[in-house]
Amino acid sequence: MIGSGDPPGNFQLDIDISGLIFTHHPCFSREHVLAAKLAQLYDQYLARCQRNKAKFLSDKLQALRNAVQTGLDPAKTQKSVDITQKAINEYKSEIRQTRKLRDAEQEKDRTLLKTIIKVWKEMKSLREFQRFTNTPLKLVLRKEKVDQKADAEAYEAEIQAEVSELLEELSEEHEQRMEEYRAAYQQWKAWKKAQRAKKKKKKHAAAEEHPEEEGEEPLPGEGPVKPVPPEPPSGAVLEQQVRERAARSRRRPGEPTLVPELTLAGSVTPNDQCPRVEVLRREDVKRRSVYLKVIFNGKEVSRTEVRPLGADFRVHFGQIFNLQIVNWPESLTLQVYETVGHSGTTLLAEVFLPIPESTVVSGRAPTEEVEFSSTQHVTLDHEGVGSGVPFSFEADGSNQLILMTSGKVSNSVAWAIGENGIPLIPPLSQQSIGFRSALKRADAISSIGASGLTDMKKLAKWAAESKLDPNDPSNGPLMQLISVATSGESYVPGFFRLEQLQQEFNFMSDEELNRSKRFRLLHLRSQEVPEFRNYKQIPAYDREIMEKVFQDYEKRLRDRNVIETKDHVDGHRAVVAKYLQQVRESVLNRFLIAKRHFLLTDLIVEEEVPNISILGLSLFKLAEQKRPLRPRRKGRKKVTAQNLSDGDIKLLVNIIRAYDIPVRKPVAGKFQQPARSSRTFGEKCAASPPAHSSPAPSADYPLGQVLVRPFVEVSFQRTICHTTTAEGPNPSWNEELELPFRAPNGDYSMTSLQSVKDDVFINIFDEVLYDISEDDRERGSGTHTRIERHWLGCVKIPFSTIYFQARIDGTFKIDIPPVLLGYSKERSVILERGFDPVRSLSEGSYITLFITIEPQLVPGEPVREKFDSQEDEKLLQATEKFQAECALKFPNRQCPATVLDLSGKTVFVTRYLKPLNPPPELLEAHPNNPQATAELVARYVSLIPFLPDSVSFAGICDLWSTSDQFLDLLAGDEEEHAVLLCNYFLSLGKKAWLVMGNAIPEGPTAYVLTREQSHYLIWNPCSGHFYAQFDTFCPLKSVGCLIGPDNIWFNIQRYDSPLRINFDVTKPKLWKSFFSRSLPYPGLSSVQPEELVYQGSDKAAAAELQDRIEKILKEKIMDWRPRHLTRWNRYCTSTLRHFLPLLEASRGAGVEDDHRAELLRQLGDYRFSGFPLHMPYSELKPLIEAVYSTGVHNIDVPSVEFALAVYVHPYPKSVLSVWIYVASLIRNR
């Protein structure tokens, strides 16, 4: 009922602070110290007298003895002997306990009395010695006469009773020991007998020496020692002991009872009779004053008046504070402040007051004294002994004493009573019941705050400070808690427990929790461990969880520290892969928290406020044609990837058309074979182009087919879709293929999608029909053909690119193997185009594609976070300004003025560019041909494997490694390749820049621009290809900025396509430069090394790797053909193996015809289809994927034979170029 209906704020707590007494103060003189001690002892004495425990225990003892007496008497007459015997035994043990307790109490009483007298004597002698008195304390010992005779009798009776009891106890004990002794003795005898059986000579002598009585000398010897019988208790000794103890702890008989009485009747010596030091001390005391602050829930609510410190070190306040409160108080504290003269105020101590119980109301609350003490150290130059400093009562300074300032505040805290007599107490529901209520009696929480409970040290300190009586049953739980928690008073745990009650809420131990598969699974899932992040329906029982669920995860944990050499053929790369993994993990962890930040746009779709231009556009749209001649793709609504599931996401691949697909060459029939092989080299060269420029179907084409019947097959995540077959070298399919997308582990969150590593393979095949009719006669009645597909080339696009670009639209160069047997390019087409000499550089086949994801996913935004940097602050500011200006004008053009290095620091981008020496071997290859050298260098750079940051760092950031790091890691993305290539070009003396822009399919990327004599060349650093500025097939579609070793130029031209811009950076109207006259280039030092050091190429390792790759690939092909026999044609393989080094030397150009002739000569009667694949070496998986995607293994003609040759060409710094030649051979009938 209390206060439940009251509005909050009506509660009142009355704090009555009546006064303060110092039990020690720096200004205490020695006499004061003794006086305080005396007062304290006297208080103790009074308290003990009041309880009179010794008396209580004596009475109890008497009662117990009586009980034993009466219990023994009926035991003789009645039958239930064992019950009474048992009770008597219990009584006896209790008598023993009580006696011990009583003796201890009596001894304490006596010692206390002795100490009081001793201190009083010391004080008296001190007063005499110093010839003045400081304190009015006076001890009077009142003697109470006792009846000497009765007293002596009682004393004697007590001793006799005790002796007899002890005697009884001891004899019982003796009996017990004798029992033990007998058993032991029997045992020993048995052993002795056994001994005796062995030694018959000693038989008699030994037997005589064993009477049953005690006091025998044991025989020396091995085996069990002969037991010694215990001594019987002697009454005389016992009595002596009891008397000694009694003399120590009890009043002698007839001695008068001493009752000390402490009075304040003494007189203090006036000032003028005191020595100077004492006068100084008294003056110092007068200057001091004290006040108290009342702190409620950690806030000061009021303070007392400042009162001077009296000569007796008592301060009287007598003030009552009424606290109007709303809630149940958390803590109530008084702070004791002392001011000395006018100088300063010091906080002496804090006093924690207990929160009164709800029954304690004003007027009924007793005044309580709460002790406090301070740790301050004070040394004074007068009689005052100081605080926290050693002093001594002896003249020689021995027996030193250190006292701390301490005292007592007498106060009373109570709840006020309202007008209508209802106590103003906050409702009890506001107190947290539970563990607090167990402790509330002791009010530990209210005095040290709830947080104090976490710290047992504080609690124990409080208990000691407030003189908590450990024997008081009401303090039981608290004392137990303290003793359990600290296990001894002084033990303090050396740690801080964050969730100190966690233990109590645990329903099972951690080990059990870990053993349970279900809890483990739940735990891993909530930790978002990748394997379990999206684990659905964790079974309800352990037994339903398969052990293999954890296998992958455990394997990954194990492998983290083990370098797996199985997957990585080459040891160095294994180390690098592991290092990269670690960098990746550390970076990911760093960004994990940042990713949790949401923006409004992540949650709420809101239309932007239209401005004039948008309004204008929308007006313009009204006039737009409903069905324009050249329709544009409309933007779609974006979907956040949070509520997607399997099957929701599809990859749409729109294959539009292709250009310049290689066409078939007439297959040499059996009968034509002699003629073909006898052709001369020159004849062939002269004959081939015109032969193919006439696409008229000739007799050579089987079944009269056209030049080529290409179709496109798209494979993604091992799902395969293909278009219909078109005809001719410039086919137009215009088909949309739909491939399902599955996220790893069914996790469609942004992070997961960003790290999808799958590639989309777009393969172009030629469909060839072969007539396999056995007999010409059947031709009339039916067709019997076999369809074969010949791989022509492929385009590979990583999924991450599609995800980040949202859509990919453009014309791509088809990656066609340098040698495509049986096919040739229609050179005539190229020749027609050849009016521009530069354009012919980009010969090749192209395919126009449009790829997107349905529904459109929102790619992750880069983390909005600032990174630390070692750059000059001014430079960083200039960078921000520059970037802001650029973004304002052309928001779509990228301009990275600062980038992150591998350690996550911001670095100014030009520091990456510096001439660096290419490997000397590359320079020596073509000493007279700078263009060839440049191409070779570009090829070298392109052979370093490509590894996108976005896959590993999920678009969070783009880390730039320096060129030496890049060469050591042997992996990097476009920026690293471009930086290295640009540095090489700079060292070759070319004018070279880094181009930051957009390309297809990569999206935002880095290319390298060089200026030749008359024109500019754009280099793709990852493929090693170069394009002229006006090449329409150049993958670079827009240019954002150029970066040189000493400046950045931002493109401020109207267009950004390389075809339409001017690369002359000296024109400030076209290029906005970072460093200009207003901000001159400060000469930034490069982060690149002085020089790159190259180790020579390791031919032996390359040869070994070559053998291993070949072996693994052959095994794989056999695996992929489980239902067919795979025969290997050794002859052909060796031919191919010899041919591959030639390809490497010529970089795949201009050797095709020689090769074909060679093959034809050697394998004349086989129909041969095959091609060499070329790629940089990173690891085995991409090689296997590439071979698989060509589909060579799909041929299921029974008589097919295969050939596979691998060639690994080593470049400096263990950069490896891998050639794989796969071929299938079918013997012509």
Add this chain to the structure above:
Amino acid sequence: MAAVGPSVFLLMVNGQVESAQFPEHDDLYCKYCFVYGHDWAPTAGLEEGISQITSKSHDVRHSLVWNFPIDVTFKSTNPFGWPQIVLSVYGPDVFGNDVVRGYGAVHVPFSPGRHKRTIPMFVPESTSTLQKFTSWFMGRRPEYTDPKVVAQGEGREVTRVRSQGFVTLLFNVVTKDMRKLGYDTGPADMLRVEGQGLTHGLPQ
């Protein structure tokens, strides 16, 4: 298999989106969908639904009554991620554009039986007064990218919402095998009846 005991429990929910109180709006329809944790799977019924458009009654209460049925069954192994029903109410504004009139979510009641729930609905606020005007003018009020965010706590700190209207839902909940898997959700009296079993009721 039956001897081993069940490995999943079932939660069958039927009921209806009964009515709504939107004093300022009329001609509203509502959509509902369920949001549930990883360990839950719907086994039968419809997880999502879209109701008819209803107009205010002409009586004093002006209630919008849909009486749109819900009937779905879930199975689960773990009460964590207990299903929530997410409601979103739409209606035309003055220009006739469909705009959102309220989002709201509530957990499916835990205990079997018949439960009536009235949930307050809210809409996201425009970021500025100008935005508010243009969104009113163009009929494109701020909306959640996905109504399911109202069932999650993540990312709410960046949004501001205004409360408008109430929707009343009726649930009839039946569970199966919850107790066998060790989860007690029933009211206290049911617990006594079922937990003690038959033997207790028999005279001894």
